[in-house]
Amino acid sequence: MQAGHATGGDGDEEGDDTEASRQQLSRMFDGPSISGQELRELVIEKWGRSYDIRLHKRGRRMYLQIMWKFLEQRSFHLSESEYTQQLDAVAEYLTLWRVAPNVRAGIRSATPRGPGYTGGGGARAVSIALNVDIDGGRSSEWDSF
Known part of the structure; x- marks a missing residue:
């Protein structure tokens, strides 16, 4: 039955x-850990789309950026499998850096307008500052970003 x-x-x-x-x-x-799936769910809950999520080093600061392109777009540059791998890789760093609570709070409190294209042909991302030490022994791995 x-x-x-x-x-x-x-x-x-x-x-x-x-x-x-x-x-x-x-x-x-x-908790201090986060998965790629949770990142995706947080972004979908907030803005209704599977936006691209990247780590970005600007000067001596590291940011989590929710980009303007999203998986549901025909022109999106990643397959669903590649997108999942990207989110998992980002989540591994966020967990390693123990900034998951900051990321959750940052997404939840971000502007409802979210990422997207501007009227002038530009694009805007949502940036969440991460409190991480990028000057340590492995800082050179971020020089290419």
């Missing part, structure tokens, strides 16, 4: 609800 119930759709919705509840509880604790 269970197999018939699972194919009816109700079981799938229940599983989705359970997963959503688990993720919501996890975020309430705002």
Whole structure:
């Protein structure tokens, strides 16, 4: 009987609800780790699209940038698999630097307008300053960014 119930759709919705509840509880604790999937969900919750997320070094500061291009665009430069890998890589650094709570708060408090194209043909990103030491022994890995 269970197999018939699972194919009816109700079981799938229940599983989705359970997963959503688990993720919501996890975020309430705002732990130091973050996943690429959580980054994607935070951005979708805020702006309704899977925006490109990058790390950017400007001067002696590091930023998380939510870019204006998004996965749902036909012209987006990454496949869904590449996009997921990109987010996972960014999330690894955020976890290593222990700035996940700052990132969550930064996305939640960012302007509702979000990233996008400006009227003059330019584009705007949402930048979240990260409190990390980029002058340490591995600082040279950021020189190309």
